[in-house]
Amino acid sequence: MVSDPRSRGVIWLGSPAFPEAARTALADEQLRANLKRATGTIRDKRLAVAAELDDWEELRDSAAAIKKRVSRHLDHYLLALEASVTAAGGTVHWASDAAEANRIVTELVRATGESEVVKVKSMATQEIGLNEHLAEVGITAYETDLAELIVQLGDDRPSHILVPAIHKNRTEVRDLFVAEMGHWGQPAPEDLSDDPRELAEAARLHLREKFLTAKVAVSGANFAVADTGTVMVVESEGNGRMCLTLPETLITVMGIEKVIPTWQDLEVFLQLLPRSSTGERMNPYTSTWTGTTEGDGPRDFHLVLLDNGRTDTLADETGRQALACIRCSACLNVCPVFERTGGHAYGSVYPGPIGAVLTPQLVGVENAASLPFASTLCGACYDACPVKINIPEVLTHLRVKAVEGKGRASAEALAMKAAATVLDSPRLLAAAQRAAALGGKVLAREGRIGRLPGPLSGWSDTRDTPAPPAESFRTWWRKNRKEERP
Amino acid sequence: MSSRDAVLGRIRAALADVAAEERPEDVPVPRAYRRRHVEPGQDVVALFAERVADYRANVIRTDEAGLPLALAAALGGRGARNLAVPRGFPAAMLPTGAWKWHAEPLDVPELDALDGAITLAAAGIAVTGTIVLDTGPGQGRRALTLVPDYHLCVVRAEQIADDLPDALARLDPQHPLTFVSGPSATSDIELDRVEGVHGPRALDVVIVDPTPTEQP
Numbered sequence: 001m002v003s004d005p006r007s008r009g010v011i012w013l014g015s016p017a018f019p020e021a022a023r024t025a026l027a028d029e030q031l032r033a034n035l036k037r038a039t040g041t042i043r044d045k046r047l048a049v050a051a052e053l054d055d056w057e058e059l060r061d062s063a064a065a066i067k068k069r070v071s072r073h074l075d076h077y078l079l080a081l082e083a084s085v086t087a088a089g090g091t092v093h094w095a096s097d098a099a100e101a102n103r104i105v106t107e108l109v110r111a112t113g114e115s116e117v118v119k120v121k122s123m124a125t126q127e128i129g130l131n132e133h134l135a136e137v138g139i140t141a142y143e144t145d146l147a148e149l150i151v152q153l154g155d156d157r158p159s160h161i162l163v164p165a166i167h168k169n170r171t172e173v174r175d176l177f178v179a180e181m182g183h184w185g186q187p188a189p190e191d192l193s194d195d196p197r198e199l200a201e202a203a204r205l206h207l208r209e210k211f212l213t214a215k216v217a218v219s220g221a222n223f224a225v226a227d228t229g230t231v232m233v234v235e236s237e238g239n240g241r242m243c244l245t246l247p248e249t250l251i252t253v254m255g256i257e258k259v260i261p262t263w264q265d266l267e268v269f270l271q272l273l274p275r276s277s278t279g280e281r282m283n284p285y286t287s288t289w290t291g292t293t294e295g296d297g298p299r300d301f302h303l304v305l306l307d308n309g310r311t312d313t314l315a316d317e318t319g320r321q322a323l324a325c326i327r328c329s330a331c332l333n334v335c336p337v338f339e340r341t342g343g344h345a346y347g348s349v350y351p352g353p354i355g356a357v358l359t360p361q362l363v364g365v366e367n368a369a370s371l372p373f374a375s376t377l378c379g380a381c382y383d384a385c386p387v388k389i390n391i392p393e394v395l396t397h398l399r400v401k402a403v404e405g406k407g408r409a410s411a412e413a414l415a416m417k418a419a420a421t422v423l424d425s426p427r428l429l430a431a432a433q434r435a436a437a438l439g440g441k442v443l444a445r446e447g448r449i450g451r452l453p454g455p456l457s458g459w460s461d462t463r464d465t466p467a468p469p470a471e472s473f474r475t476w477w478r479k480n481r482k483e484e485r486p
Numbered sequence: 487m488s489s490r491d492a493v494l495g496r497i498r499a500a501l502a503d504v505a506a507e508e509r510p511e512d513v514p515v516p517r518a519y520r521r522r523h524v525e526p527g528q529d530v531v532a533l534f535a536e537r538v539a540d541y542r543a544n545v546i547r548t549d550e551a552g553l554p555l556a557l558a559a560a561l562g563g564r565g566a567r568n569l570a571v572p573r574g575f576p577a578a579m580l581p582t583g584a585w586k587w588h589a590e591p592l593d594v595p596e597l598d599a600l601d602g603a604i605t606l607a608a609a610g611i612a613v614t615g616t617i618v619l620d621t622g623p624g625q626g627r628r629a630l631t632l633v634p635d636y637h638l639c640v641v642r643a644e645q646i647a648d649d650l651p652d653a654l655a656r657l658d659p660q661h662p663l664t665f666v667s668g669p670s671a672t673s674d675i676e677l678d679r680v681e682g683v684h685g686p687r688a689l690d691v692v693i694v695d696p697t698p699t700e701q702p
Binding site: 034037038041042052053054055058059061062065066068069072073074075076077078079088094095096100144145146147150163165166168169170173196197199200201203204207208211212225228230236237238239241242245246256261263264266267268270271278280281282283284285286287288289290293295296297305307311312314315317320 | 498501540673
């Protein structure tokens with residue numbers, strides 16, 4: 001993994017760019033079969049449990065509004081959180097970027113005299129490359145989530161926010177466990193089969209001694225409540241509880257956008273997150289803690305508040321909504337592009353639609369110019385998002401920025417700008433659709449528009465476009481509604 | 487300049503479009519969602535039992551008088567002999583028999599050597615099938631219900647909240663809280679759900695219904 005200094009320390013593989021990486025991924029039939037099955041399964045589960053709540057839309061509205069309130073007053077809520085965590089016995093640290101966060105965590109671990117830490121799955125620490133940094137200074141970080149363990153043992157990269165090893169099938173996991181577990185600690189049983197039950201058992205045995213003897217744990221946070229100082233981690237396996245409860249020192253690295261105003265606000269997010277993420281009414285384990293508690297759990301609690309590009313994202317009035325993300329991964333599972341390319345093609349720890357809007361903002365659009373184009377703008381992600389991030393809107397906004405960044409008015413830049421204007425105005429949209437119906441007749445062969453000449457090739461070289469219908473839906477609707485009226 | 491000041495400064499600069507006089511409360515937060523996803527008159531305890539069982543936890547319903555027998559049946563079914571019992575767990579509830587009850591303090595290696603733990607709960611949540619532990623009397627510190635491989639939890643019917651909003655309002659976040667919805671589980675390999683990874687692989691929930699008062 002490389003961390004480009006230009007991209008502010010966000011773990012980010014700028015190369016190959018998305019179109020190239022996607023081409024490779026698309027050729028991998030096993031990967032596509034894994035992904036299709038996985039995303040299909042989880043989509044169905046999510047729909048079923050979301051449908052159980054007939055006020056799902058009201059919950060989404062509330063969640064979006066809470067996140068909007070936080071983003072517009074982020075300084076206020078972070079100061080409140082700092083005060084409440086400190087009053088409860090915790091210590092708050094502020095990190096401008098990845099390097100500073102890594103340095104803070106390193107110093108905190110060194111102060112304990114330990115050279116090993118156990119880790120709860122955390123997107124923020126992946127983003128800053130904490131494990132790699134700790135390894136460089138002689139501290140071993142053990143990932144304890146099963147999928148993260150698979151990724152770590154395979155010296156691999158995560159390909160999904162929720163299930164990072166979704167690109168590996170059971171046989172690959174078995175082979176990896178047999179080959180690698182012994183290098184990290186307790187080896188896998190020699191007669192290990194590829195039954196997921198046996199594989200989970202092997203992971204339990206492999207990590208058991210680590211949990212029971214670890215002195216330092218590193219976690220992320222799903223939410224932190226400003227008014228009470230309470231931090232929350234949502235998980236399934238119990239590895240989170242082990243890390244949050246048994247060690248003497250707990251270090252939590254949290255993006256500054258994770259703060260929420262009140263304890264009551266959790267009633268919204270705890271209904272939305274598990275149902276959107278794993279498709280369960282509730283995930284097996286949710287832990288909350290407020291500072292430290294005498295005689296129970298860690299004696300020292302450190303909360304590291306991480307900026308690392310988030311304030312740049314906040315400065316963009318359209319783009320800032322991406323900071324509302326609660327990392328559920330519902331947008332990945334409904335995305336037709338993600339289903340075919342998988343997560344690695346996005347080159348970031350944040351793949352899929354949310355990655356396509358978040359990564360370019362965290363690392364700078366100029367460093368990830370192809371990502372805003374890794375989408376068909378179908379809008380399924382927006383519908384699935386429990387906090388109503390309008391991902392297509394941010395994508396088109398970032399496309400304009402990306403092509404403007406190229407320093408010339410390309411056909412795409414003009415088209416995107418024009419699209420934004422036209423989509424904003426019903427009158428212009430109607431006119432454009434009439435024009436397209438006429439133009440399409442001229443250009444199309446067998447219903448498809450292929451390569452176009454001149455400046456238009458900038459659009460058509462990478463896409464086939466279906467010929468526009470002879471009549472737009474809007475025209476059809478107007479005509480038929482009139483006919484149906486009594 | 488400290489990083490704290492730098493980050494706060496960047497946040498304030500980024501929010502130049504937000505009017506200086508706007509307060510957080512000025513950003514409206516609609517709360518039109520339902521306080522509970524149960525119908526008036528619905529049997530909340532039955533719903534809780536059904537939803538807990540959905541996670542493949544074992545659910546047993548009993549009343550006060552039948553409790554020791556119900557606990558004995560649960561323990562027998564799991565073959566558990568050595569159990570952690572937290573401070574504040576009512577001794578009268580414990581069945582008599584071949585069980586060995588281990589009182590606190592118990593360190594992690596001692597807990598690791600036990601078959602399971604028996605505890606009370608702070609609350610139940612019907613709609614999500616969740617039990618909540620707050621380390622109060624009869625629940626023990628968090629390690630007690632984590633390290634042993636089996637958790638037997640006693641919940642009183644009146645402790646069961648209908649839904650999340652009600653449950654969160656009942657709980658005190660100053661205590662460390664653990665929300666438990668079924669045994670530990672993973673779907674990390676091909677999204678095949680496997681119950682039992684690092685947390686207790688077996689969960690039994692005993693619901694104690696109120697003893698009916700004699701009708702004249």
